[in-house]
Amino acid sequence: MDGDSTSSQRGLYDLRHKRCVRMLEKRVPLGVASDIMGWSASTMAKVEERYGHTDNQERRAAIDALSSAARWDRERAQRRTQSTREEKCERAETP
Secondary structure (H helix, E strand, O other), X not given: OHHHHHHHHHHHHHHHHHHHXXXXXXXXXXXXXXXXXXXXXXXXXXXXHHHOHHHHHHHHHHHHHHHHHHHHHHHHHHHHHHHHHHHHHHHHHXX
């Protein structure tokens, strides 16, 4: 019996966690999510620490986007440099 009770409690915890994460992913303000979840104001720091990992995922996505843009800019600059070098070589070869 105790094993079933523990599994049930864990399942309910997982559902609450998933519900909270989904609200935060949908940009529900943390204070509103806290109210819906029934948390007191005194536990907000713990709640933010526990459920704030969605912000980390967003930060990673933003960094990845910036990295992609920087890579594109770098490749574009390299193509321009290569093109300029080729033009200079062609001009030097032309009598």
